[in-house]
Amino acid sequence: MxxxxxxxxxxxxxxxxxxxxxxxxxxxxxxxxxxxxxxxxxxxxxxxxxxxxxxxxxxxxxxxxxxxxxxxxxxxxxxxxxxxxxxxxxxxxxxxxxxxxxxxxxxxxxxxxxxxxxxxxxxxxxxxxxxxxxxxxxxxxxxxxxxxxxxxxxxxxxxxxxxxxxxxxxxxxxxxxxxxxxxxxxxxxxxxxxxxxxxxxxxxxxxxxxxxxxxxxxxxxxxxxxxxxxxxxxxxxxxxxxxxxxxxxxxxxxxxxxxxxxxxxxxxxxDVGSWHAVWELSDKDAQGNAARGAGVFEDSRNCNVVTDKALVALEGVDDLVVVATQDAVLVSRQKDANGLKRLVAKLKTVAPQVTEDHLKVHRPWGSYQSVDNGERHQVKRIIVKPGQRLSLQKHYHRSEHWIVVRGAARVTVNEDVKTVHENQSIYIPIGAVHRLENPGKILLELIEVQTGSYLGEDDIIRIEDDYRRS
CATH class of the missing domain: 3.90.550.10 (Spore Coat Polysaccharide Biosynthesis Protein SpsA; Chain A)
Structure with missing residues (x-):
């Protein structure tokens, strides 16, 4: 055998x-x-x-x-x-x-x-x-x-x-x-x-x-x-x-x-070690152009477009890589992998956040994505998977307003527990001990509006957590 x-x-x-x-x-x-x-x-x-x-x-x-x-x-x-x-x-x-x-x-x-x-x-x-x-x-x-x-x-x-x-x-x-x-x-x-x-x-x-x-x-x-x-x-x-x-x-x-x-x-x-390697492995049109996402080419050859959401249109260029995410855009020559390495090293000193994380941040319970932010406010889109819940937590510097746009949310605020349905909202005061969970069978989606003097992720005081991050 x-x-x-x-x-x-x-x-x-x-x-x-x-x-x-x-x-x-x-x-x-x-x-x-x-x-x-x-x-x-x-x-x-x-x-x-x-x-x-x-x-x-x-x-x-x-x-x-x-x-x-x-x-x-x-x-x-x-x-x-x-x-x-x-x-x-x-x-x-x-x-x-x-x-x-x-x-x-x-x-x-x-x-x-x-x-x-x-x-x-x-x-x-x-x-x-x-x-x-x-x-x-x-x-x-x-x-x-x-x-x-x-x-x-x-x-x-x-x-x-x-x-x-x-x-x-x-x-x-x-x-x-x-x-x-x-x-x-x-x-x-x-x-x-x-x-x-x-x-x-x-x-x-x-x-x-x-x-x-x-x-x-x-x-x-x-x-x-x-x-x-x-x-x-x-x-x-x-x-x-x-x-x-x-x-x-x-x-x-x-x-x-x-x-x-x-x-x-x-x-x-x-080993997919460069965007040029991705282009080599991708389907291409008659001019050698490849696109993942919305890419349009005119008088362009051997280009590679990868885009999350925005339409990328190329005209009159050859041998380019254009990668567009929601918070960063790369324009590079096809074969200069070492150039990209040098660029990322520079970005780590001048804009480290764009080398570390995406606007959409994945968590074991789902994900959140920053939609808008200002000096004293931030708007997030939060997705919670069925049967999952966030930590029991509080904040010292911000209040939160949650508006459910899909599914149903079970919300704990101090001693109160209630279910919030689509097109309903709930307010979380500064300092309140709170938790969000999805008791349903479909994804829970909500819009969170934060207001306060400090909106950083390190103003999360976890009291209890299913994923042992507290």
Whole structure:
């Protein structure tokens, strides 16, 4: 009987290479860039066949934990969710997943996948997993080498060596991202792109990692052994996990181990590392223009428009990216990914809010979005999911007026509890202890008008909270 594989999905990163759509609190792996589902959801769906895969493990952080649960529920998949107390790069994250997998099965084979990659040919990817499984069971740490489509400079490369078994080859050498001339040489020599996804027996990975950095492996092992359980999450012990060295799995293990092997695969893979990559993966018109949202093109070629709401019209331009969200607009050249990196670094110093959060802020109970604000007022649109409620709270500096526009709200104000229906409103005085909940079967939508001398989110005094944020 062939052993099943435990998927380990890594989704704790907060890259800004797709700013302004991707931001610190809602990064690209949770965005629906190519359809109704996010890349995180597509990654999970890709490894959901129970004939080959076990219950997945997801490793993320506290900031994303409720997004993870929400997106798991949307596609009907259950998982063990591990929370990193601090970002330590992929080395400790994968080690923690391996330790946890081994606690489920001493002989566990783990497939570690980035949550923000795209695979257009699932069948070829699954075939590569089956090919790599035999080598992994024999003690190899297998990576997936993508057959290059061009001389790319944005990826690391793998020089495949002797045959190990079937299509699996030993890794002769890992090489860093090359310049254009060197990339062309690698293409001719049969090198592969390094996808950054791996398969291994948990015990083998931890043994190799432990030979190279025993202190970090011990720290991660202790963090899992002392982990707590909170609202269904596995919370790694902070002090132990923090003692692990922050390092990528490539530097920690793959470039040093003699057990590295590679499965060559052509599966329509992309790490979606730039808006140019999004354009490459998108449907285009006859002039090479792609649009997600309302985009109109005239005498323009090879442009990419992504817009939340506003109509974007381009005339007489070529090779542009225009990304319009409700609080920021990016206009960039198609291929200058490094330029965007420099721009976001500058924005973090002059306008940090637009790199951290969207106007629409997601919460475990739903979301809120700022509609208008002034010196002493702010208007928000609040959505509460069925059966959910906000914390019991109070404010020192503002009063609130709630107008229900859809659904029904159960509202607590001090000792009073009442139901507020569509087109009805209720007033929350300064200092009143209050709570909002949705007892119904449909989304609750309301408009909140805040007035007062200070309207910041840190003027929320939580007294009781279902999500343990108080």
């Amino acid at each position: 062939t052993r099943k594989i435990i998927p380990l999905i890594m989704c704790g990163g907060a890259g800004t290479r797709l700013w302004p759509a991707s931001r610190e609190v809602r990064p690209k792996q949770f965005l629906p860039l190519f359809g109704a589902r996010s890349t995180f959801q597509d990654t999970l769906a890709r490894v959901s066949d129970p004939a080959l895969f076990e219950r997945p493990i997801v490793i993320t952080n506290a900031a994303y934990r409720f997004m993870v649960l929400e997106q798991l529920a949307e596609i009907g998949i259950e998982a063990d969710v591990l929370l990193e107390p601090a970002r330590r790069d992929s080395g400790p994250a994968i080690a923690a997943g391996a330790v946890f997998a081994r606690s489920r099965d001493e002989e566990a084979v783990v497939l570690a996948l980035a949550a923000d990659h795209v695979v257009r040919d699932t069948a070829s990817f699954i075939a590569a997993c089956r090919e790599g499984l035999a080598a992994a069971e024999q003690g190899r740490i297998v990576t997936f080498g993508i057959k290059p489509e061009r001389a790319a400079t944005e990826y690391g490369y793998i020089n495949p060596g002797e045959t190990v078994a079937g299509a699996v080859r030993a890794v002769a050498k890992f090489v860093e991202k090359p310049d254009q001339a060197k990339a062309a040489e690698y293409l001719k020599a049969g090198y592969l792109w390094n996808s950054g996804n791996f398969m291994f027996r948990a015990a083998v990975l931890l043994d190799e990692y432990g030979k190279l950095d025993p202190d970090s492996v011990q720290a991660v092992t202790d963090a899992v052994a002392r982990a707590g359980r909170d609202l269904g999450f596995v919370t790694l012990e902070p002090q132990a996990f923090g003692a692990a060295k922050a390092i990528s799995i490539d530097y920690a293990v793959m470039e040093k181990t003699a057990r590295a092997a590679v499965v060559p695969v052509s599966c329509g893979w992309s």
